[in-house]
Amino acid sequence: MGTLLANFPGMTGNRHGTSKSRAAALLLALLPVPGSLPAADMARFQAAADIRAAAEAVVLERLADAPGQVTARAEELDPRLQMPACDAPLSASLPARTQLSSRLTAEVRCNGARQWRLFVPVKITVRQSVVVAALPLERGKVLAPGDVLLAERELGAISGGYLTSVEAVAGQVLRRAVPAGAALAPALLEAPVLVRRGQAVTLQAKSGVLTVQAPAVARGDGALGQVIEVQNISSKKIMQAIVRNEKTVEVYLP
Numbered sequence: 041m042g043t044l045l046a047n048f049p050g051m052t053g054n055r056h057g058t059s060k061s062r063a064a065a066l067l068l069a070l071l072p073v074p075g076s077l078p079a080a081d082m083a084r085f086q087a088a089a090d091i092r093a094a095a096e097a098v099v100l101e102r103l104a105d106a107p108g109q110v111t112a113r114a115e116e117l118d119p120r121l122q123m124p125a126c127d128a129p130l131s132a133s134l135p136a137r138t139q140l141s142s143r144l145t146a147e148v149r150c151n152g153a154r155q156w157r158l159f160v161p162v163k164i165t166v167r168q169s170v171v172v173a174a175l176p177l178e179r180g181k182v183l184a185p186g187d188v189l190l191a192e193r194e195l196g197a198i199s200g201g202y203l204t205s206v207e208a209v210a211g212q213v214l215r216r217a218v219p220a221g222a223a224l225a226p227a228l229l230e231a232p233v234l235v236r237r238g239q240a241v242t243l244q245a246k247s248g249v250l251t252v253q254a255p256a257v258a259r260g261d262g263a264l265g266q267v268i269e270v271q272n273i274s275s276k277k278i279m280q281a282i283v284r285n286e287k288t289v290e291v292y293l294p
Contacts, residue, residue, distance in 0.1 A: 083125065084124065084125050085122040085123060085124060085125055086122075086123040086124065086125050086126055086130075086150070088116075088117040088119075090130060091114075091117060091123070091130065091148050091158060091160065092114035092115075092116075092117065092160065093114075094130040094131070094132040094146075094148045095112075095114040095132055095146035095148050095160040095162050096112040096113065096114050096146075096162060097132065098132035098133060098134055098146050099112040099134065099144055099146055099162045099164065100112050102134050102138055103164070106166060107166075107168055107204075108166045108167055108168030108169075108195060109166065109167045109168070110164065110165070110166050111164070111165045111166075111167075112162050112163070112164055113162065113163050113165075114146070114160050114161070114162045114163075115160065115161045115162070115163065117158075117160070121158075123150070123156050123158065124150070124154040124156065126150035126151075126152045126154075126156075127152040127153055127154075128150065128151050128152035130148055130149070130150060131148070131149050131151060132146050132147060132148045132149070133146070133147050133149075134146055134147070141164065142163065142164055142165075142196045143161060143162070143163055143164060144161075144162050144164060145159050145160065145161050145162070146159070146160050146162055147159055147160075148160055164196075165194055165196060166194065166195045166196065167192050167193065167194050167195070168192065168193065168195055168202075168204070169190040169191065169192050169193075169204065170190065170191065170192075170193050170195075170198070170202040170203060170204055170223050170224075171188050171189075171190060171202070171203040171204065171205070171206055171208075171209055171223065171224045172188065172189060172190075172191045172193070172221055172222060172223050172224065173187065173188060173218045173219065173220050173221060173222050173224065174186065174187055174188055174189045174220065175187065175220050176217070176218070176219055176220050177214055177217060177218045178214070178217050179214055179215065179216045179217045180213060180214060181213070181214045182211060182212070182213055182232055183209050183210055183211065183212050183213070183214065183229075184210060185206055185207070185210050188206055188209055188224065189206065190204075190206060191221070193223055198223045198225075199225075200225035200226075200227055200228075201225045201226050201227070202223050202224070202225060203223075203224055203225070203226060209224060209229060211231075211232065212229040212230065212231060212232070213229065213230050213231070213232050214228060214229065215227070215228050215229065215230055216228065230263070231263035231264055231265070231266075232263060232264075233261045233262065233263055234262065234263060234264055234283055234285060234286045235258045235261065235262045235268065235283050235286065235289065236258065236261055237258055237259060237260050237261055238257065238258065239257070239258045240255065240256075240257060240258075241255075241256050241257070241258050241270060241287055241288060241289050242254075242255065242256070242287055242288045242289070243255070243256035243270055243272060243281060243289055243290075243291065244284075244288060244289070244290045244291070245290075245291050245292075245293050246290065246291070246292050246293065247292070247293040254272055254273070254274060254275075255272075255273045255274070256270040256271060256272050256273055256281075256289065257270065257271050257273060258270050258289070259271060259278065262283040262289075263283065264283055264284075264285070265282065265283060266282070266283050267280050267281065267282055267283075268280070268281065268283060268289065269281075270289055279291055
């Protein structure tokens with residue numbers, strides 16, 4: 041059961057440390073034990089289900105554009121906390137810069153004749169289809185489409201991030217072994233090395249619409265799109281070039 045703070049107009053702290061939580065605790069101590077009130081008197085208090093529903097609704101509204109399936113569940117209210125029945129519709133809000141997390145706190149207010157407010161913790165769960173290993177995968181494996189599949193997972197249970205496209209991981213290399221069913225995080229993948237140190241490559245130099253080719257030697261390993269040093273065999277000049285494929289690197293001239 042989460043912490044709930046109740047506030048009524050005129051209830052403030054002093055400079056010696058009287059807090060809202062202490063005021064709420066005092067309020068709880070003064071309230072009658074549930075079940076000790078006649079049914080007619082119970083109607084004078086706001087239903088806990090209505091308060092929780094207001095908190096859940098504002099969270100779902102704020103996270104309407106979040107990826108995946110979002111579920112919001114407000115924590116049970118302390119049964120000793122009986123708030124006066126509100127003669128106006130309950131309103132609820134979240135901090136302006138609320139970000140998606142596993143737990144949010146909604147402020148539920150009564151703006152009627154007897155005003156009050158509660159801070160209600162709400163647990164958030166998000167489920168989404170992510171890329172997982174279709175079978176046990178060893179370290180260094182170059183991934184093929186059949187090695188992975190999409191499966192629904194709770195995002196809060198995944199550490200290190202996740203991927204949502206099977207096509208995006210095809211051809212990538214695993215940095216470590218992954219068991220079947222485990223979600224693949226971006227940090228687990230690396231692009232395969234296309235060019236090795238000492239390998240003969242074709243150096244393409246571009247300047248506007250003009251393209252010149254020359255034989256060169258790679259001075260380091262490089263994956264697709266990475267920049268490596270190469271040496272022009274004819275001029276012996278060393279320059280940086282972008283790896284375009286297994287045999288070609290490219291440099292742009294001013």
